[in-house]
Amino acid sequence: MAVELKQTITGDRQLVRAALNGEASAFGTIVERYWNMVVALALSKVSDAAEAEDIAQESFLKAYSQLARLRDPSRLAGWLSKIAMQQCSNSLRRAFRVKMALGCRATPVEVLNERVAITANPGLTQNQIHFVRQTVRRLPEKFRTMIVMRFVANLSTVQIAEQLGKRPGTVRVRLHRAYKLLRKELAPLLEEVES
Amino acid sequence: MTCEKYKNLIEKYIEGIISDGQLAELKTHTQMCDSCRDQFERCVLLQDVVKHAFSSRTSAEQAGASILDKLSSEKNRLLAPARYNKALLGREAAVAAGIILAVGLYLGFALGRAGTGKPSSAPPKSQVPISIGDLEGTVLVRHKDSDVWQTLQAGSNIYLGDTFHSTARSACVLKLDDKSKLELNQNSMLVLNSYNGQTQFFLEHGECTASLESHHGPFFIDTPNGRMEALGTEFTVTVTDE
Numbered sequence: 001m002a003v004e005l006k007q008t009i010t011g012d013r014q015l016v017r018a019a020l021n022g023e024a025s026a027f028g029t030i031v032e033r034y035w036n037m038v039v040a041l042a043l044s045k046v047s048d049a050a051e052a053e054d055i056a057q058e059s060f061l062k063a064y065s066q067l068a069r070l071r072d073p074s075r076l077a078g079w080l081s082k083i084a085m086q087q088c089s090n091s092l093r094r095a096f097r098v099k100m101a102l103g104c105r106a107t108p109v110e111v112l113n114e115r116v117a118i119t120a121n122p123g124l125t126q127n128q129i130h131f132v133r134q135t136v137r138r139l140p141e142k143f144r145t146m147i148v149m150r151f152v153a154n155l156s157t158v159q160i161a162e163q164l165g166k167r168p169g170t171v172r173v174r175l176h177r178a179y180k181l182l183r184k185e186l187a188p189l190l191e192e193v194e195s
Numbered sequence: 196m197t198c199e200k201y202k203n204l205i206e207k208y209i210e211g212i213i214s215d216g217q218l219a220e221l222k223t224h225t226q227m228c229d230s231c232r233d234q235f236e237r238c239v240l241l242q243d244v245v246k247h248a249f250s251s252r253t254s255a256e257q258a259g260a261s262i263l264d265k266l267s268s269e270k271n272r273l274l275a276p277a278r279y280n281k282a283l284l285g286r287e288a289a290v291a292a293g294i295i296l297a298v299g300l301y302l303g304f305a306l307g308r309a310g311t312g313k314p315s316s317a318p319p320k321s322q323v324p325i326s327i328g329d330l331e332g333t334v335l336v337r338h339k340d341s342d343v344w345q346t347l348q349a350g351s352n353i354y355l356g357d358t359f360h361s362t363a364r365s366a367c368v369l370k371l372d373d374k375s376k377l378e379l380n381q382n383s384m385l386v387l388n389s390y391n392g393q394t395q396f397f398l399e400h401g402e403c404t405a406s407l408e409s410h411h412g413p414f415f416i417d418t419p420n421g422r423m424e425a426l427g428t429e430f431t432v433t434v435t436d437e
Binding site: 024025027028029031032033035036039040043044049052053056057060061064123124128129132133136147148150151152154155156157158159172175176179182183186189190193194 | 206209210211212236237240241242244245246247248249250251252253255256258259260261262263265266267
């Protein structure tokens with residue numbers, strides 16, 4: 001695991017250096033590596049999948065323009081996650097202002113159907129996906145980030161701690177708390193999926 | 196007892212720090228133990244469900260290509276050294292603005308005091324027999340019913356109701372008597388309260404360490420989460436958000 005961590009960090013450092021030297025393909029590799037994580041972080045804050053992808057795209061464009069400001073390239077994932085969360089807040093604030101300006105009330109509840117969702121997993125229906133996302137969204141933000149970085153980006157607690165500049169013990173405790181909450185909340189769904 | 200070991204391995208799996216050998220060992224065990232199998236399968240399923248619910252509709256490769264296309268069409272997003280200089284200039288401007296603001300605040304404060312000719316806050320009422328020992332960095336103190344923070348100094352008098360705020364890389368020692376002291380560590384806030392005529396310490400956040408004489412009476416430190424009582428002669432209390 002330590003070797004894997006070292007390789008990712010070395011890879012990130014090299015990619016950042018290459019992108020700063022004008023190699024566009026290096027930045028393309030960075031996007032490919034962290035696209036799913038950034039989209040998932042956005043989805044943990046906004047409900048619309050298309051909006052989440054827009055936020056992810058804006059986050060990467062912002063990251064590209066500010067890449068020279070990244071002090072420690074080995075913490076690229078943590079830096080990207082912060083940009084993504086900032087972009088989400090901006091997007092939510094914009095949406096709120098538009099809503100207030102138009103005098104709109106709450107957004108109508110999405111019409112969901114039992115069709116199988118067009119995602120990587122053919123086993124989950126739209127309703128189930130909606131339920132899982134809502135459950136994760138209800139978690140405190142510090143827990144949500146742990147869940148996304150661990151389960152979507154597949155980073156270990158040690159790597160997450162390194163990326164976010166936190167103690168591994170703190171990350172471990174938060175992850176287990178978040179996991180316990182999710183396991184409890186998603187128990188009916190897990191049983192449904194298992195059967 | 197045996198399952199305890201595998202429960203630890205399941206925890207390691209959740210944390211993503213399980214080795215290949217340990218994973219193989221866990222899988223072998225789950226073939227024989229129903230309880231561990233259920234727990235492990237539930238754990239794997241939960242991870243899959245979350246991963247799939249949060250997966251993107253656009254593949255990472257497509258996204259990478261699309262962003263590169265967008266970047267090549269926007270010439271102003273070039274990663275030239277000028278961008279770096281611009282970032283530095285921005286930082287310098289922020290530092291300069293900070294210095295101007297600090298000078299402005301200082302002058303405003305000084306002129307305000309000079310203009311009125313009297314202290315900006317009501318005089319504190321009861322002094323307590325606590326003195327300042329070691330002082331490192333900048334520790335601020337605010338008297339009761341005052342909005343003004345003052346810099347704590349070695350000879351400052353301490354009053355009931357005082358609030359101490361230690362900034363980053365600063366600390367101070369409050370000498371309670373000849374043998375007892377209370378050290379306020381960095382980024383902490385401590386309030387001296389009075390209860391039944393006795394001084395009480397309320398640690399709002401941060402960390403403080405008490406070193407008491409060997410036969411001390413009851414000694415408490417209150418925190419937002421509860422009251423700590425000193426049973427020995429040295430103890431540290433930390434209040435964090437977690």
